[in-house]
Amino acid sequence: MADTTEKPAVGHPGTRPARGDAPVPAPAPRRARFWRRLTPWLFLAVPLALLIAFTYAPIVNMVAYSFTDWDGVSPELHYTGTENYTELLTRSDLFEVFFVSGYYLAASAVQIVVALWFATVLSFDVRFRNFFKGVLFFPYLINGVAIGFVFLYFFQDGGTLDSVLALFGYHSDHAWLGTPVSANTSLAGVSVWRYLGLHFVLFLGAIQSIPGELYEASELDGANRWHQFRHIILPGIKPVLTLTVILSVSGSLSAFEIPYIMTGGATGTETFVIQTVKLAFQFNKTGLASAAAVVLLLIILAVTWLQRRLVPDDRVDLV
Amino acid sequence: MTRRAAARTLVYLSLVLASLVVLLPLGVVLLTSLKTDEELADDSGALTLPDDPLNFHNYVTAFQDGRMLSAFGHTAFILVFSIGGTVLIGSMTAYAIDRFTFRLRKLVVALFLLAALVPGVTTQVATFQIVNGFGMFDTLWAPIALYMGTDIVSIYIFLQFVRSIPVSLDESARLDGANAFTVYRKIIFPLLKPAIATVVIVKGITVYNDFYIPFLYLPSQDLGVISTSLFRFKGPFGAHWETISAGAVLVILPTLIVFLALQKYIYNGFMKGATR
Helix, strand or coil: CHHHHCHHHCCCHHHCCCCCCCCCCCCCHHHHHHHHHHHHHHHHHHHHHHHHHHHHHHHHHHHHHCCECCCCCCCCCCECCCHHHHHHHHCHHHHCHHHHHHHHHHHHHHHHHHHHHHHHHHCCCCCCHHHHHHHHHHHHHCCHHHHHHHHHHHHCCCCHHHHHHHHCCCCCCCCCCCCHHHHHHHHHHHHHHHHHHHHHHHHHHHHHCCCCHHHHHHHHCCCCHHHHHHHHHHHHCHHHHHHHHHHHHHHHHCCCHHHHHHCCCCCCCCCHHHHHHHHHHCCCCHHHHHHHHHHHHHHHHHHHHHHHHHCCCHHHCCC | CHHHHHHHHHHHHHHHHHHHHHHHHHHHHHHHHCCCHHHHHCCCCCCCCCCCCCCCHHHHHHHHHCCHHHHHHHHHHHHHHHHHHHHHHHHHHHHHHHHCCCCCHHHHHHHHHHHCCCCHHHHHHHHHHHHHHCCCCCCCHHHHHHHHHCCHHHHHHHHHHHHHCCHHHHHHHHHCCCCHHHHHHHHHHHHCHHHHHHHHHHHHHHHHHCCHHHHHHCCCHHHCCHHHHHHHHHCCCCCCHHHHHHHHHHHHHHHHHHHHHHHHHHHHHHHHHHCC
């Protein structure tokens, strides 16, 4: 009896009670208890099925594929042990993509500082405040492909950037996406342009939840704006700050859209995800691609775990 | 006093500069979309105004040759089903987790929580095989299933709201003879309206803008959504920046309209969504 409680959730659609069922007068206590136990599982059946099918089953499969030489199509696959992982760590061209993440990581640092500046400035009284808020946030809502095209034209020879520089008398003859360093810097700059708004809005929300009396009290004590920032705002938004740090790290490691749309990974701009997508879907190296994905997943989980250890944040708890 | 004035100048200077950095690339694309290809070729630079500011010829080309109409149709189809599904699934999960005590409840909660830590981009290699196995590859149902199945943020948002609904409401309904489904349908779901608005907005913008999933799962030309259709402009329109710009503006415009109409809710939604 006890064990039957969880199982019916899997598939007894017919036994679902009719909606608006009139309460049966004095139901058999056994039946009633059965229904009571079954009810939460009827609500959870579909969500759990989707969760397992599209999150957990892939993870398990992915780990399994990563130890094989499977090409993703043929019925044949061979167990190769840790060969994929050795190849990943020893072939320098496969490993180089992590250096590209460095550009995005550096850009994230700039982005956090800039977002913090604007969030602080705009949480005090400023003219046209809502206009500036909207302008800073809007890029985050724009379609990634559209952003890619806007900035392809921006960096184009004779495009927006060159025209602006010409206004200041600087006639550049520079192919912005032509060399690895300049291309990666440009792409990371586009990422800052795109994601600044999200971090800005998160900081803004956190700053506004700090009670106003704190500022008034500190002003009576003779604190200036910098003191207020250092001793009230910064400690007040610490949870959000660590959250954005972790979003930035995992975002930098999994950068895909902007570089893929703009350069397709050419001129040394290939990121980890672009490489994985190419391995899996162009070169049919599902085994190797799976190993790469497992490595990325482990790194991101480790960073997340580290952040949770360093800054225990009770609001994260679901229960 | 002068220090204060200097600080204010610095503040406004930085704000104006940031606005320029945001608006200039977008503005130039708007200008470009109104130019003819001769104007673009004459080397006068990207900042010059178009001769005819009402030249919508490029929009017509982008809309027809770029198949934007069917792209908007497909996107709308995916939006309706994945948002509807997300709202239903998220609210049901939140209701079950918050209002019932059952064995394995902790495990279920942990499963949802842990899934939030797994970035979608890392597991697509294997997810692809599963979607393929269900026969959903290259159908609109693949993105719909994926968007519905992995949305932990909305479950979290619903959970916060369900928790704020007093349990005494459920109990009095139960005394009147309502069963769990009636309570969910008649009491919990209607009271979740603010949470539903948040989820619809956040999810809607995410789905509208997503590129990765449709790019992987909808390769056929006939099933383009707005992001993949726009991406395909790269081929046939190669150097025709006036058409590409028009396509980009066509895709950005709905977002701009929604943003201007619902600003307040959008800020709140993304704050709630990200600080999970």
